[in-house]
Amino acid sequence: MPSLTEIPSLGFQITLVAVWLGLILVIAEGLNRVFSVNAEVSRKIVHIGTGNVILLAWWLNIPAWVGIAASVISGIIAIISYQTPILPSINSVGRNSLGTFFYAISIGVLIGWFWTIQQPQYAALGILIMAWGDGLAAVIGQQWGKHQYCFLGSSKSWEGSLTMLFVSFIISLTILLVIQGNDQPTWIISIVVALVATTLESFSKYGIDNLTVPFGSASLAFFLNQIL
Template structure:
């Protein structure tokens, strides 16, 4: 597949940094107004991942995403020991979610950008942001039908939210590229099932890696399979 012809300018990087700063500021403001740590983390979880949209729209080179993921991944590891990111991590918290979050963006940009299909990377990251983020919030607030996998408590309400949100992400993102069709609907259903299973069986925050990469890979595989069928 033809590779993307991509460049970068200072104002584009600046806008990405402004967006991340804005999300961090909103999270800190929520913390100061007494919102729970789970809410402040989800603000960052959902908001920060939208840098993938900026990277797509600006057609930023893959190496920027990879380099940024290494830097932020290192910061995340340090923050597990020292409170560098108090609104995101708790010291000693049994989750590697923030680290995997950063790494997943670098992996998907490093994979999808050079191949010429960045939109599959966008699908993976936005499913992680919105699907996983909303599933946790819905599950905690309205999750009355619980189940357990590998000592991890989940809820049917949260899993249904994950599935529905994942399908919507696929329809919106890929629909802007290829238009809505029965084929795309089948892709959306397949990705929703895969993402929901990956989110349900993951532990210690590894879903921030398995969900985006698994969702992107499933979307790509199903798209190619149905296109050739």
């Protein structure tokens, strides 16, 4: 993280984040409208790209209120897009999922919680697990998922779930290694978080996993670290 003397102005911070999010949306919309790329693919581009904004927020030490405000605005846009075709790359009108709304809310909640206690790494851990773990699990599962199973009414593939497990473990381990070093609790926490995140992702009716996975992963990592 930059030192206090190196932190850019708030205006520059907000502009940088806005440019990043805008670029992700333009790419996804362009692929969807111009090249007729499958809507699910463009949604995952937005899903993964948007999640990475947490790294910018962490690195730039963006104030919590900025992240919360952006979360609220994104949530409102998501709700509107369920009824109006504002951004087809994010939501299809009438789509039976509130995943985009839950995703926006989870980012705001985690920033509001962990920014205020000076532990932003846990917010990053939860959001990146959702962004990369769930995003890649969906791609792998849809393209190469041959072995299906059903969990609480949600149909998943073992290929997708194993992808979620592996990616969640790598993200947890990487962040915790950077923050607290290579010790036994780091590995134990990473394994437990990966298992729980994968279980939560297995139940994704109405997109609820976009809320349970980041919040569950972040809070579990935080509390386990206090215990261990």
